[in-house]
Amino acid sequence: MLHVAEAARVSVATVSALINGTATVSPELSHRIEQAIRDIGYKRNAIARSLKMGTTRTIGLTVPHITNPFFTDVVSVIQQAFDRAGYAVMLCCTDEDLNTQDDQIKLLLDRMVDGLIVARVGDGAILKRIVDDANVPVVLLDRICKGVDTDAVVLDNQRAVFDAITYLINLGHRRIGYITGTSDISPMHDRMAGYREALHAAGLPIAEELIRFGNFHEIDGYNATMQMLSSHDRPSAIFSANNPMVIGTMKAIRDIGLSCPEDISVACFDDFPWSDVFQPQLTTVAQPVQAIGEQAANLLLDRLAGNRDAPPRKLLLKGRLMIRNSCRPLGAMAQSVSA
Amino acid sequence: MLHVAEAARVSVATVSALINGTATVSPELSHRIEQAIRDIGYKRNAIARSLKMGTTRTIGLTVPHITNPFFTDVVSVIQQAFDRAGYAVMLCCTDEDLNTQDDQIKLLLDRMVDGLIVARVGDGAILKRIVDDANVPVVLLDRICKGVDTDAVVLDNQRAVFDAITYLINLGHRRIGYITGTSDISPMHDRMAGYREALHAAGLPIAEELIRFGNFHEIDGYNATMQMLSSHDRPSAIFSANNPMVIGTMKAIRDIGLSCPEDISVACFDDFPWSDVFQPQLTTVAQPVQAIGEQAANLLLDRLAGNRDAPPRKLLLKGRLMIRNSCRPLGAMAQSVSA
């Protein structure tokens, strides 16, 4: 900018005024400055501007795994929304690890992001501090964090799983395997609550050996399914509380020589683009990803626009059971077993 | 930092020296400074640091669509690699649009990223300028751009499709539909070349009505497939040059009342996690996503580490045909047709 000012024989203040339109500049000087900008190929240094202005027009976004189709979609929507608003997005993947997440949030704050969208956080001590210090607005995604009182958009996880399990029960299933992630993360906790609630409401016992914990990855789903299917009294249906793990479930079913839905019914949380193309077409709980992403972006953009003092807003969205053909009725079979 | 210095009764230079370890600070002052940092809760301002140092420890990454599983995986690998190296990643999605891409690259450069990984770029004028001005190192991904001489990691697309089409030909297929994205983008161009080369090598004619252009999205694959299947002389196999479009192909086959592979064989570019779980298990060309992401990250990190003057390095990786059960031999059927 200094060079531009010199070349145009004006002060830097005038150049800045022209660029930002913050003051009127005479046509003559305007012309000289524009010429100089072109000649030199000047580009404003956004870092210096950020330093002076105290805003980077950048937000931070952390998700557990971008390869999980739910997060892929949400990230995509959020990125588009902020792109439209002229913001850049810094993306971090936490690998479901609390320490990693805290580190990455620190990394983002170091870089002076103007706001933060944090997906699926555990009870991070850092996060609590951040929100309390209230330097930047934070939106929680997919998770409400006890003690952290801030904007959030989450799914009614318990209800969604309740509906799915109830559907299986109505099909005649009595022994329903449940594969979940570690339950220190609230969606996992709430989904499990939905499972228990549905069994309870139907007057069914809860068999603890049918509940398996994994670490969100395909291999965990595989192992959990293998264990359940190897038992003498195996379940007639399996519900997986996340999407990557259900791939493991399907592979285990295949490897053990069974088939879905003939031998065993399967359903899972989170829809994916292929779900109704291949066989079996998987019955899933679909989250409204578009709405989730947009709402989260809107909440944050609203804060960034200056609405800092409004009380925290919690948005609770509803999941939708996408019934396809991976679950079959168990009427006849249930009778023959009990006979 | 000023406050810390005052509280510790030292100069800011000493504080800086301690924080960065750039000079020895006596134990006594160290202790006072550390105490002050804790008391005040001081955090270094990375923006000011970037301004002074001329480096942001941030890189920019642009991809066409993060929802395309190939790019999802690559983004994930790259993000991890830079996270390990202490860099942040700014992510942009260009939606396959050249203007969007140029805008986003400008956005990233404005923010003074230290380097850039650009996936699947067209012949962007901006990109050429950027690389020529050589302010920041650039790595091209999935694409070599004529006239832009910089580091790149790409697949041998022509060879990969040649292998896939040859496989179909060896199964007895003679009329093979080909669905591609707009061919101004080099992978699409090269893949098409592989298709033509394979037909040519087998002495088969190229039926232009079997080549359909789409815009990379599911709906385009759907429409293209519908058109081909509605003709009186429909193909016995379809190859889709990208992954989202093959979903459309499968849906069109289903909607028109045919089934794969019984009535029509299908294969496509890019593997995905579900490919061997459901039926039909799709035959695909798998790219070595892990290697691609890592190599790209390494090339850029090497430049960032100071190796600026090395000549541009082009890495050419090989695809791998993953043969599953979505393509069936056509021997008997071909005879009955020709009879």
Next chain:
DNA sequence: AACGCTAATCTAAACGTTTCGATCATGTCA
């Protein structure tokens, strides 16, 4: 006692913007 050497610390100038208040020319009004 004068000197030089080393280690610790500080002063002040940069980095590239924005912006407040000052300056200055010009035209208007009494």
Next chain:
DNA sequence: TGACATGATCGAAACGTTTAGATTAGCGTT
């Protein structure tokens, strides 16, 4: 003609760091 409002332009301080070079103190040599 003098006072004054208006509009355009500028000078300089500030944002929070890093760092080159200056300063100071302590200590061993001669």
